[in-house]
Amino acid sequence: xxxxxxxxxxxxxxxxxxxxxxxxxxxxxxxxxxxxxxxxxxxxxxxxxxxxxxxxxxxxxxxxxxxxxxxxxxxxxxxxxxxxxxxxxxxxxxxxxxxxxxxxxxxxxxxxxxxxxxxxxxxxxxxxxxxxxxxxxxxxxxxxxxxxxxxxxxxxxxxxxxxxxxxxxxxxxxxxxxxxxxxxxxxxxxxxxxxxxxxxxxxxxxxxxxxxxxxxxxxxxxxxxxxxxxxxxxxxxxxxxxxxxxxxxxxxxxxxxxxxxxxxxxxxxxxxxxxxxxxxxxxxxxxxxxxxxxxxxxxxxxxxxxxxxxxxxxxxxxxxxxxxxxxxxxxxxxxxxxxxxx
Amino acid sequence: xxxxxxxxxxxxxxxxxxxxxxxxxxxxxxxxxxxxxxxxxxxxxxxxxxxxxxxxxxxxxxxxxxxxxxxxxxxxxxxxxxxxxxxxxxxxxxxxxxxxxxxxxxxxxxxxxxxxxxxxxxxxxxxxxxxxxxxxxxxxxxxxxxxxxxxxxxxxxxxxxxxxxxxxxxxxxxxxxxxxxxxxxxxxxxxxxxxxxxxxxxxxxxxxxxxxxxxxxxxxxxxxxxxxxxxxxxxxxxxxxxxxxxxxxxxxxxxxxxxxxxxxxxxxxxxxxxxxxxxxxxxxxxxxxxxxxxxxxxxxxxxxxxxxxxxxxxxxxxxxxxxxxxxxxxxxxxxxxxxxxx
Numbered sequence: 001x002x003x004x005x006x007x008x009x010x011x012x013x014x015x016x017x018x019x020x021x022x023x024x025x026x027x028x029x030x031x032x033x034x035x036x037x038x039x040x041x042x043x044x045x046x047x048x049x050x051x052x053x054x055x056x057x058x059x060x061x062x063x064x065x066x067x068x069x070x071x072x073x074x075x076x077x078x079x080x081x082x083x084x085x086x087x088x089x090x091x092x093x094x095x096x097x098x099x100x101x102x103x104x105x106x107x108x109x110x111x112x113x114x115x116x117x118x119x120x121x122x123x124x125x126x127x128x129x130x131x132x133x134x135x136x137x138x139x140x141x142x143x144x145x146x147x148x149x150x151x152x153x154x155x156x157x158x159x160x161x162x163x164x165x166x167x168x169x170x171x172x173x174x175x176x177x178x179x180x181x182x183x184x185x186x187x188x189x190x191x192x193x194x195x196x197x198x199x200x201x202x203x204x205x206x207x208x209x210x211x212x213x214x215x216x217x218x219x220x221x222x223x224x225x226x227x228x229x230x231x232x233x234x235x236x237x238x239x240x241x242x243x244x245x246x247x248x249x250x251x252x253x254x255x256x257x258x259x260x261x262x263x264x265x266x267x268x269x270x271x272x273x274x275x276x277x278x279x280x281x282x283x284x285x286x287x288x289x290x291x292x293x294x295x296x297x298x299x300x301x302x303x304x305x306x307x308x309x310x311x312x313x314x315x316x317x318x319x320x321x322x323x324x325x326x327x328x329x330x331x332x333x334x335x336x337x338x339x340x341x342x
Numbered sequence: 343x344x345x346x347x348x349x350x351x352x353x354x355x356x357x358x359x360x361x362x363x364x365x366x367x368x369x370x371x372x373x374x375x376x377x378x379x380x381x382x383x384x385x386x387x388x389x390x391x392x393x394x395x396x397x398x399x400x401x402x403x404x405x406x407x408x409x410x411x412x413x414x415x416x417x418x419x420x421x422x423x424x425x426x427x428x429x430x431x432x433x434x435x436x437x438x439x440x441x442x443x444x445x446x447x448x449x450x451x452x453x454x455x456x457x458x459x460x461x462x463x464x465x466x467x468x469x470x471x472x473x474x475x476x477x478x479x480x481x482x483x484x485x486x487x488x489x490x491x492x493x494x495x496x497x498x499x500x501x502x503x504x505x506x507x508x509x510x511x512x513x514x515x516x517x518x519x520x521x522x523x524x525x526x527x528x529x530x531x532x533x534x535x536x537x538x539x540x541x542x543x544x545x546x547x548x549x550x551x552x553x554x555x556x557x558x559x560x561x562x563x564x565x566x567x568x569x570x571x572x573x574x575x576x577x578x579x580x581x582x583x584x585x586x587x588x589x590x591x592x593x594x595x596x597x598x599x600x601x602x603x604x605x606x607x608x609x610x611x612x613x614x615x616x617x618x619x620x621x622x623x624x625x626x627x628x629x630x631x632x633x634x635x636x637x638x639x640x641x642x643x644x645x646x647x648x649x650x651x652x653x654x655x656x657x658x659x660x661x662x663x664x665x666x667x668x669x670x671x672x673x674x675x676x677x678x679x680x681x682x683x684x
Contacts (some may be wrong), residue, residue, distance in 0.1 A: 075423035097458040
């Protein structure tokens with residue numbers, strides 16, 4: 001393609017791409033009316049030649065940027081990484097590029113990033129969970145940027161979501177823990193403030209206790225950040241109380257792996273002395289020793305379905321339909337009957 | 343702030359932000375000349391009011407977008423996640439937003455994403471590793487977008503880098519494996535095509551063998567994708583040969599954890615029958631059983647220093663200075679002397 005020194009013209013683009021100037025204009029203004037291979041070639045020539053060195057003209061002219069933004073709480077957890085990879089693959093097959101931002105679980109950072117992505121011309125946004133200020137949804141509506149929520153299915157919420165019921169999934173796991181014979185159950189939860197997934201997982205455990213005639217108010221719950229060290233610390237805290245819990249339900253696998261590590265350091269046998277469960281079924285859950293009983297969330301399926309729905313919203317062929325993804329429990333060695341006499 | 347129905351004017355922005363119209367213009371055209379708190383407030387009002395509903399005018403007017411792009415090979419490995427989190431924190435303290443893209447280790451996807459980020463107005467780019475077409479660097483130069491390379495330190499390369507010497511780090515680890523008594527050493531490597539980190543790790547092992555009078559050409563090297571299952575598969579393959587290796591050096595922790603998992607399934611004792619080592623020191627390395635001897639890479643420090651250097655490049659206060667980060671070996675149970683008679 002080579003470099004051009006002087007400012008390239010519409011004609012330069014057309015001749016390099018082997019199309020008419022009308023086609024070039026159409027690529028910029030009504031990309032839908034141009035077959036994908038042509039559109040991609042023309043846009044490539046535009047970039048190669050630096051036809052719009054400030055790019056802004058193209059974004060202004062085209063109704064679409066073919067860019068989707070996703071804001072996740074953290075990159076440092078395999079669950080988001082895995083789901084997003086599938087999300088991105090599906091987007092790519094439809095000609096979209098994904099740009100990701102991570103908010104470190106902080107609402108004020110998420111807000112900045114939503115603005116930044118909208119300002120960079122994102123056609124649509126993927127957000128995690130439902131809990132955020134209404135003002136943000138108003139802002140997105142004003143800028144006509146469709147947003148889809150993932151990792152949390154709440155059919156009555158304002159935004160459509162592709163996710164799973166965190167409450168029901170955790171209810172089922174807690175029911176299994178109870179069925180295994182446990183009554184003294186404690187929980188290590190993620191920070192619930194601003195995190196509907198964490199809130200609803202705690203709710204699921206409470207509901208299961210109540211459904212089995214166990215007083216949910218007596219359950220010890222430690223809230224902490226989703227880190228291995230935090231899980232370890234919380235485990236030590238819970239096991240220092242009398243009487244000790246016989247089962248500790250953790251808000252995710254990372255916390256559960258931290259609990260397992262601390263159990264080993266304290267010489268507490270899992271599951272003989274205490275059972276530990278996780279949530280997510282990331283690779284750590286299988287690698288851990290003993291391996292974790294946990295809730296399997298089909299992150300890849302969720303990412304793929306979320307991409308399909310968000311593309312439909314951006315195309316205007318869907319106003320946003322919510323989808324509930326099924327989860328299931330994976331039984332491994334970390335859950336067993338409580339010790340005799342407990 | 344409330345909604346405005348009619349198109350807002352420069353005066354609206356100035357009065358809402360409590361500044362002069364000159365200050366608003368300065369925020370758009372010479373953001374450097376405005377103190378950060380004012381700039382942030384004014385840009386916020388601009389967004390709130392929808393003063394530039396197509397955003398493009400602002401990107402065109404301002405010399406900066408205060409957006410940095412990063413393209414990583416995958417989100418699905420803790421090493422990039424961790425380094426990027428530190429990279430982002432440092433950027434944020436300097437008023438920049440980070441947008442991340444992942445290329446799935448595919449050069450053609452990386453190329454698309456570089457274009458997309460430049461088209462979205464990124465002020466600078468972080469790239470992983472040095473191996474890519476010169477054409478891409480020409481493109482970035484033409485668009486005056488500075489790029490910094492991380493995860494690989496190569497002082498003679500075209501682009502500046504903040505990273506570590508993959509060759510030297512792996513040389514030191516291989517030297518330790520040899521010092522422990524091993525001579526029959528095999529390697530499970532990442533795919534080396536297009537990946538200078540993987541290439542140089544293999545080189546480090548070869549150089550250590552040669553430095554100790556062991557023929558490097560005889561070393562069995564299996565190249566595979568950086569996945570647990572791939573590591574497991576390669577381990578089974580290597581252990582089916584006669585004579586078996588007494589030590590397997592893995593290109594990263596993920597491959598090593600896969601090898602450990604397969605050893606357990608094959609009932610091969612680690613380290614009694616075979617030693618296994620990793621690279622990166624991610625959480626999996628410590629959680630694995632036995633825990634992995636591995637190279638500790640200070641990903642957070644690297645992310646922070648990369649952000650500082652890239653900001654200086656974007657500000658024009660640095661032309662790009664390369665920095666070499668120190669790594670060290672972490673000794674855990676997976677490395678021991680070879681079995682008797684081996």
